[in-house]
Amino acid sequence: MEDASQAGLDIVVLVKHVPDAQFDRHISGEDRTTVREESILSELDEYALEAALQIVEAHGGEAAGHRVTAVTMGPPAAASAVKKALQIGAHAGVHLSDEALAGSDAAGTSRALAAVVRHLGAVDLVLTGMASTDGETSLVPAQLAERLDLPQVTFASSLEVQQQDGSWSLTARRDGDVYSETVEATLPAVVSVTDQINEPRYPNFKGIMAAKKKPLTTLSLEDVGVDASEVGLAGAWTRVLTADPRPPRSQGTIISDEGDAGIRIVDFLAAQKLL
Amino acid sequence: MATVLVLIDQPGEGLHKSHRELLTIASGLGGAAVAFLGDLNEAVAQELGARGVRTIYRPSSADVGEFLVAGKAAFLAATVRASSPSAVLLGNSFEAKEIAARAGVQLTSGVITDAVAIGEDFSVTKSVLAGSYAVEAKVITGTPLITVKANTVDVAPAGDGGAPEVVTVDSAMPARAARITGRTAKAASGRPELTEARVIVAGGRGVDGDFTPVEELADALGGAVGASRAATDAGWIEHSAQIGQTGKTVSPQLYISAGISGAIQQKAGMQTAKVIIAVNKDADSPVFEIADFGVVGDLFKVLPQATAEIIKRRS
Numbered sequence: 001m002e003d004a005s006q007a008g009l010d011i012v013v014l015v016k017h018v019p020d021a022q023f024d025r026h027i028s029g030e031d032r033t034t035v036r037e038e039s040i041l042s043e044l045d046e047y048a049l050e051a052a053l054q055i056v057e058a059h060g061g062e063a064a065g066h067r068v069t070a071v072t073m074g075p076p077a078a079a080s081a082v083k084k085a086l087q088i089g090a091h092a093g094v095h096l097s098d099e100a101l102a103g104s105d106a107a108g109t110s111r112a113l114a115a116v117v118r119h120l121g122a123v124d125l126v127l128t129g130m131a132s133t134d135g136e137t138s139l140v141p142a143q144l145a146e147r148l149d150l151p152q153v154t155f156a157s158s159l160e161v162q163q164q165d166g167s168w169s170l171t172a173r174r175d176g177d178v179y180s181e182t183v184e185a186t187l188p189a190v191v192s193v194t195d196q197i198n199e200p201r202y203p204n205f206k207g208i209m210a211a212k213k214k215p216l217t218t219l220s221l222e223d224v225g226v227d228a229s230e231v232g233l234a235g236a237w238t239r240v241l242t243a244d245p246r247p248p249r250s251q252g253t254i255i256s257d258e259g260d261a262g263i264r265i266v267d268f269l270a271a272q273k274l275l
Numbered sequence: 276m277a278t279v280l281v282l283i284d285q286p287g288e289g290l291h292k293s294h295r296e297l298l299t300i301a302s303g304l305g306g307a308a309v310a311f312l313g314d315l316n317e318a319v320a321q322e323l324g325a326r327g328v329r330t331i332y333r334p335s336s337a338d339v340g341e342f343l344v345a346g347k348a349a350f351l352a353a354t355v356r357a358s359s360p361s362a363v364l365l366g367n368s369f370e371a372k373e374i375a376a377r378a379g380v381q382l383t384s385g386v387i388t389d390a391v392a393i394g395e396d397f398s399v400t401k402s403v404l405a406g407s408y409a410v411e412a413k414v415i416t417g418t419p420l421i422t423v424k425a426n427t428v429d430v431a432p433a434g435d436g437g438a439p440e441v442v443t444v445d446s447a448m449p450a451r452a453a454r455i456t457g458r459t460a461k462a463a464s465g466r467p468e469l470t471e472a473r474v475i476v477a478g479g480r481g482v483d484g485d486f487t488p489v490e491e492l493a494d495a496l497g498g499a500v501g502a503s504r505a506a507t508d509a510g511w512i513e514h515s516a517q518i519g520q521t522g523k524t525v526s527p528q529l530y531i532s533a534g535i536s537g538a539i540q541q542k543a544g545m546q547t548a549k550v551i552i553a554v555n556k557d558a559d560s561p562v563f564e565i566a567d568f569g570v571v572g573d574l575f576k577v578l579p580q581a582t583a584e585i586i587k588r589r590s
């Protein structure tokens with residue numbers, strides 16, 4: 001392992017390949033897992049990637065030795081999430097792909113991703129989205145911090161890293177309902193960011209061309225030292241027993257305002273016993 | 276008898292409705308014990324006793340909350356080890372989910388979030404994929420850690436149990452954790468908490484900077500004020516009012532949507548509301564596809580008229 005502080009910041013961004021919410025999404029099969037056709041790089045992970053790129057740019061760029069590695073875990077098609085991240089600006093990509101990973105819950109996902117981070121060596125910062133847009137649990141970042149024994153800074157709506165006397169630290173803001181909090185931690189750390197933190201950039205032509213030359217490494221469970229029994233359906237600590245599509249909400253009465261619509265709303269509320 | 280441990284985190288002066296809901300569920304599943312974070316005043320301790328809680332577990336160190344999540348999670352895990360409950364129930368806030376997430380890793384226990392119902396065998400009903408599927412899921416390893424959405428049960432009336440026993444639990448302070456170094460309190464609106472509210476009136480880009488008609492209707496109905504991301508991004512209202520995929524998920528009795536188009540990310544947060552009313556100028560807005568009662572019209576005319584009519588009928 002190199003000395004991270006001298007070699008510049010090594011930032012890992014976790015990007016998930018998720019079904020596009022613009023289309024109908026489905027659960028199917030005996031194991032009731034999500035159908036992964038029409039999938040994209042999770043929109044919420046674009047904020048994490050943007051945050052990583054901004055940190056690198058604020059501290060002298062790639063030339064200063066900083067590096068952003070996009071990491072995904074998922075079936076072969078998930079490589080496209082990493083490719084998109086490379087087009088947007090990540091410097092290298094890693095794809096953990098293994099049949100045994102199918103059906104992983106948050107516990108299995110965090111176990112496998114923690115192993116990838118360890119495999120990569122001296123990582124200074126692990127950045128994630130606030131939630132995956134399919135699983136929507138927000139469990140993975142906190143479990144990663146627990147497994148890696150690193151400070152957890154989650155739901156950051158602003159993030160800055162500073163270097164002082166050769167060591168890096170971060171300051172973030174977390175907006176809750178009752179308080180807005182300032183949070184400080186030393187690096188390395190795990191940070192999840194919200195969609196309030198920045199405006200993600202789009203890949204441009206130059207980025208798309210450059211991405212073709214960037215390294216994309218595919219790893220198996222064996223490569224990262226995780227046993228197949230610890231992940232996937234076999235290692236899951238939770239199980240989905242049934243999954244039923246909800247009948248779509250049916251449309252009710254739609255009226256055009258003819259000057260009395262406010263009163264008709266109140267009539268409707270009274271009829272529904274909601275007043 | 277099975278004991279279900281309920282995590283109560285920082286209730287402030289008194290228990291919240293969502294805490295009472297968790298205690299109601301826990302009592303129904305056997306009996307409730309409480310892992311308590313924050314100041315435990317006499318009134319709260321008494322109410323917990325009246326709600327059937329025999330034991331309250333508290334951290335031995337007062338500053339577990341100064342370390343982001345890690346300290347609270349270590350306390351919860353230690354309490355589970357000390358008391359061996361059959362399950363743990365938490366609220367559904369981001370922080371509660373994270374406390375469960377980390378305690379789950381420490382205890383080798385599965386976590387299920389967003390529960391709307393819990394069976395006697397601790398199987399959980401929840402919706403996934405922005406409300407398009409209802410699933411039943413179960414923790415199959417360890418002590419089930421379940422985060423429960425607000426508004427899923429009616430609060431049972433309190434009985435007259437005695438004061439609970441208070442037990443102190445030691446837990447190691449995390450060696451590597453982020454520290455909370457500053458806290459700015461947000462102005463209280465005086466309106467109900469969004470996730471707990473029975474009625475929500477929400478405004479979007481259509482309010483064009485002026486939330487007054489939305490707020491006045493909410494106040495006439497005793498409801499909370501919500502917003503689309505377009506409205507919070509524009510800075511017309513606090514981000515904490517945002518409803519949707521990256522804001523709050525709500526299931527009120529009544530949701531009135533005004534000047535909101537109804538994008539998938541907005542629907543993800545509100546389509547499990549019992550009754551939805553939509554007011555929008557554009558008849559083609561997707562919000563009308565899920566509205567029980569829709570008005571194609573100008574919110575600046577329709578909302579004030581409804582507010583005035585409610586006040587008139589009440590007097």
Ligand SMILES: Cc1cc2nc3c(=O)[nH]c(=O)nc-3n(C[C@H](O)[C@H](O)[C@H](O)COP(=O)(O)OP(=O)(O)OC[C@H]3O[C@@H](n4cnc5c(N)ncnc54)[C@H](O)[C@@H]3O)c2cc1C
Binds near residue numbers: 480503538575
């Ligand atoms: C990753 C991601 C996460 C997101 N998360 C969320 C989220 O959590 N919550 C959320 O809401 N959005 C979220 N969004 C944004 C979402 O996609 C929409 O852009 C947003 O909901 C639009 O807000 P709106 O309906 O207020 O605005 P618009 O779509 O612009 O609609 C405004 C509506 O107001 C109507 N209108 C205008 N004037 C009047 C008037 N005088 N009277 C009546 N009607 C009027 C118009 O006809 C129009 O339908 C997210 C997007 C992304 C990419």
Ligand SMILES: Nc1ncnc2c1ncn2[C@@H]1O[C@H](COP(=O)(O)O)[C@@H](O)[C@H]1O
Binds near residue numbers: 044109
């Ligand atoms: N399979 C995965 N591959 C890469 N990153 C992931 C994966 N699953 C979750 N993550 C990361 O963890 C965050 C939270 O996911 P979740 O806990 O599933 O809501 C996401 O925004 C990603 O950054």
